[in-house]
Amino acid sequence: xxxxxVIIIGAGAAGVGAAWRLKSAGVPVxxxxxxxxxxxxxxxxxxxxxLPIELGCAWLHSADENxxxxxxxxxxxxxxxxxxxxxxxxxxIGFPAADQAGFQAALExxxxxxxxxxxxxxxxxxxxxxxxxxxxxxxxxxxxxYMNGVELDRLSVRDFRNYHDxxxxxxxxxxxxxxxxALSAGIDIILECPAxxxxxxxxxxxxxTPRGDLRARAVIVTVPTGVLSAxxxxxxxxxxxxxxxxxxxxxxxxxxVFLKIDGAEEFPKDSHLYGAxxxxxxxxxHLRPFGRPLIEAYFAGxxxxxxxxxxxxxxxxxxxxELASLLGGEIRKRLHPxxxxxWERDPYARGSYSHALPGHAGARLILAxxxxxxxxxxxxxxxxxxxxxxxxxxxxxxxxxxxxxxALRTATN
Numbered sequence: 001x002x003x004x005x006v007i008i009i010g011a012g013a014a015g016v017g018a019a020w021r022l023k024s025a026g027v028p029v030x031x032x033x034x035x036x037x038x039x040x041x042x043x044x045x046x047x048x049x050x051l052p053i054e055l056g057c058a059w060l061h062s063a064d065e066n067x068x069x070x071x072x073x074x075x076x077x078x079x080x081x082x083x084x085x086x087x088x089x090x091x092x093i094g095f096p097a098a099d100q101a102g103f104q105a106a107l108e109x110x111x112x113x114x115x116x117x118x119x120x121x122x123x124x125x126x127x128x129x130x131x132x133x134x135x136x137x138x139x140x141x142x143x144x145x146y147m148n149g150v151e152l153d154r155l156s157v158r159d160f161r162n163y164h165d166x167x168x169x170x171x172x173x174x175x176x177x178x179x180x181x182a183l184s185a186g187i188d189i190i191l192e193c194p195a196x197x198x199x200x201x202x203x204x205x206x207x208x209t210p211r212g213d214l215r216a217r218a219v220i221v222t223v224p225t226g227v228l229s230a231x232x233x234x235x236x237x238x239x240x241x242x243x244x245x246x247x248x249x250x251x252x253x254x255x256x257v258f259l260k261i262d263g264a265e266e267f268p269k270d271s272h273l274y275g276a277x278x279x280x281x282x283x284x285x286h287l288r289p290f291g292r293p294l295i296e297a298y299f300a301g302x303x304x305x306x307x308x309x310x311x312x313x314x315x316x317x318x319x320x321x322e323l324a325s326l327l328g329g330e331i332r333k334r335l336h337p338x339x340x341x342x343w344e345r346d347p348y349a350r351g352s353y354s355h356a357l358p359g360h361a362g363a364r365l366i367l368a369x370x371x372x373x374x375x376x377x378x379x380x381x382x383x384x385x386x387x388x389x390x391x392x393x394x395x396x397x398x399x400x401x402x403x404x405x406x407a408l409r410t411a412t413n
Contacts, residue, residue, distance in 0.1 A: 154358070
């Protein structure tokens with residue numbers, strides 16, 4: 001392989017965003033990607049009858065401010081503006097309206113306390129701010145696993161407060177993979193080419209891959225924090241500040257199981273159910289997304305980790321069991337597993353999206369800082385306000401590419 005000026009490691013949203021920016025500036029760039037596809041944790045598979053299903057990120061969060069919204073429209077894709085049903089319960093099944101109001105009030109109280117406490121003298125775990133002995137604490141903790149991939153006792157109050165959310169959430173009807181494919185068109189991307197080492201000891205950078213070594217003037221690293229902290233990508237000389245930052249910005253876990261449902265028309269389009277309201281270890285269920293004959297079941301945090309350890313069948317069993325408890329045993333024969341994820345067992349992800357451990361909200365800036373004007377970092381975990389999102393990853397890649405352009409011009413002059 002010939003050597004470009006810039007190598008990008010990873011073809012997820014951050015890597016594609018960085019390459020898109022560099023290519024537009026006329027900088028020779030190559031992306032090397034460990035997987036056999038682009039998109040990273042944005043991954044759309046084909047479901048029943050060819051319908052797309054999102055195995056990774058599914059929503060354009062803060063969609064009215066999201067760079068990817070406009071890029072999706074420019075790419076000829078369909079942006080669906082249906083309001084997400086996340087905090088509703090279909091017909092109050094297993095969750096009466098009065099109880100729903102009580103739960104929502106408890107959740108809002110927690111959010112208000114988090115925002116107030118984040119400006120205090122020290123960071124702290126979010127679980128310390130729960131209502132004492134509230135019946136809703138288990139479900140509030142479950143909500144944290146869906147939002148953050150982790151329970152409240154491992155969530156930094158300051159990091160959570162820093163997240164920016166406009167409250168507008170839309171979807172791409174054709175799927176995130178279609179968008180990533182469109183945005184990567186014309187970019188030099190080598191698939192199935194994992195990098196194992198970045199040697200920055202010499203005048204040129206050397207990137208070791210199974211296809212041989214590459215050399216470049218600059219490199220942008222976009223691999224997830226779980227890969228960095230586990231040594232899946234090494235540096236020579238070592239960069240302990242980066243691996244330490246990655247370790248305190250772990251990826252939480254959110255997994256999905258998709259079920260095909262016979263006679264789906266019985267249920268309203270884009271409706272929702274919580275599996276249980278009295279425990280943390282429960283699924284959340286999106287019925288008929290886009291009006292399709294599917295149920296998207298979502299499991300997260302420690303519960304998802306345990307289900308991954310049991311194997312794929314455990315997800316379907318848990319989902320079908322909870323749905324049967326809500327909708328009656330007859331529903332079992334109408335539900336058919338279609339696809340299951342296991343993001344923590346994916347060696348190139350090792351989780352779903354990042355959160356800061358209590359006391360470590362500042363680690364995002366440490367992770368994002370360039371090294372010697374030659375080794376740059378991007379990815380959702382590098383973002384102070386847009387972490388855990390595809391658009392945050394994209395923005396971080398574009399920003400890193402801008403920094404590379406400046407550094408290359410400075411070195412040339």
